[in-house]
Structure formats: C-alpha cells, structure tokens
Amino acid sequence: ADRRRYFILEYLKGRWIRKYFNVAFAGGERSAAYLQELGFPGNRIWRGYDVVDNAHFAAGAEKARREGQALREKLSLPARYFLYVGRFSPEKNLPLLLRAYREYRRRAGGNPWALVLVGGGPEEENIRKMEAAEKIAGIHFVGFRQIEELPSYYAFASCFVLPSLSEPWGLVVNEAMAAGLPVLVSERCGCVPELVHPDRNGYVFAHADAGGLAELMTLMASGQKDLTAMGEESRRIISYFSPESWGRTLAEGIRQVTSRNEYSN
Secondary structure (H helix, E strand, O other): OOOOOOOHHHHHHHHHHHHHHHOOOEOOOOHHHHHEEEEEEHHHHHEEOOOHHHHHHHHHHHHHHHHHHHHHHHOOOOOEEEEEEEOOOOHHHHHHHHHHHHHHHHHHOOOOEEEEEEEOOHHHHHHHHHHHHHHOHHHHHHHEEOOHHHHHHHHHOEEEEEOOOEOOHHHHHHHHHOOOOOEEOOEEEEOOHOOOOOOOOOOEEOOHHHHHHHHHHHHHHOOOOOHHHHHHHHHHHOHHHHHHHHHHHHHHHHHHHHHOOHHHH
C-alpha cells in the first residue's frame, strides 16, 4: 500500500518466489497477505519475524526510571514529551510530525508537552530549517544514540510517535512498547494490525493527516487517558513478540516443512 505496483513486475516476482522458495517466515498479517497476493500458498507462511530484545528495553527503562530526576537532568530531557526514534529520511515523514506538533501546541495552550527527536540522517538539515522557519517551539534534537542509550529516552517519554510513509514493520514500536509506552503509529506501518490496539495501548492515524495526529496528541496529553495503563497493555501485547517466540515459530515451521514428503529432497 505504500507505493504503486506494476502488474508485470508483481507477476514475475510471484513466479520467482514460488519457483525458488518452499516456505516463508513473514513479519505479520500484512506481509503474509502480500505474499499470498503474489500467489504464495497461505499454509506455507509462518508469522512472527519482527522482534527485538524486549528484556533489554524493559530493564533499561526501569533502571532509568529508578535513577529518576538526576538522569533526566543529565540527559536534558523535559518533564513530559512525545518521542520519535529513527532515521531522519523521507520515508519517516517527519515534516508531518512537525506540522502535527505545531498544531498540538496551538491547541494545548500554556503547558504543552515537548517533542524529543532521537536520530539523524539526510533530512536533518531540512527538519531543522522547518523548525526555524515555522518557529515551532518545544522540539529537542538529541542526535543519534546507540542501542545501549535508547532505553533512557523511552523511560522518561510519555508517548511514542511513528509517522512513517513506508515501514515494512517498525521495530522502534516494539522497543517503545517493551519500555511501557503508549504509541501513536501511522497506518502505513506494517506492525499496526499486531501491535496497535486502538484505545487500549495507542491509536492509528493516517499518514497524510497532520490534523488527525494533532488531535491524538492532544488527547494523549489531556489527562483523559490512563497512560500508565496503556503502557502496561503495550508491555502485555509485546510480550508475545520476543526472540523466544521468534525461535519457537521458526522451529515449528522447520519441523512441519521437513516432515512433508514434497520437501524431502
């Protein structure tokens, strides 16, 4: 759904994968559906590919929270903030996030949450120019951070946002959920059917609708939602998407495939 498809290319792609592959291990519902559109048999597709080390992000976030205000001040993080983690590249749709955040601040009035951007990439200069030209206050550019550092930024965030135009899955959503955050995720992200349960652990928004995202940001910051409970639901949901579940699913696929006579050679 994230780009134009051409019949002849899709036809040739389908023939190629059916010829050379017996089974597929796909990221989730959308990847599996796409494989089936290419003619790959549904009973030869296993799901559960896209996982992160949940324990790393959960334990790291809890450790950071125990350190509390001292660590927050060391990292120069605001009291309440929306968080983005990822590359600064065109497919990540950061201009829409900035437009939505500007509108959120207009609606919020006197005490808005900040927006913390963790990452870097080819679009960073353009994003900084947009921030300056449109005089958008409250944005904190943190820069690129290693995986060992990321749990601290998740720990003090109030809500995670991923606005991508194109995202086969979105592993940063896994990371944020493992750290106990509610999430706002573009409908273009492949993880949406499995990970984002509206009004339980977050919401889905249209990738081109800055106003819709601003409305959700306003809702999350309004005090009307129990963000702690939503974060706990995120932890519960992501517990089914772990390296252990990845291994079990792959092993089951291998067992079933190798037991079939048609694959014996």
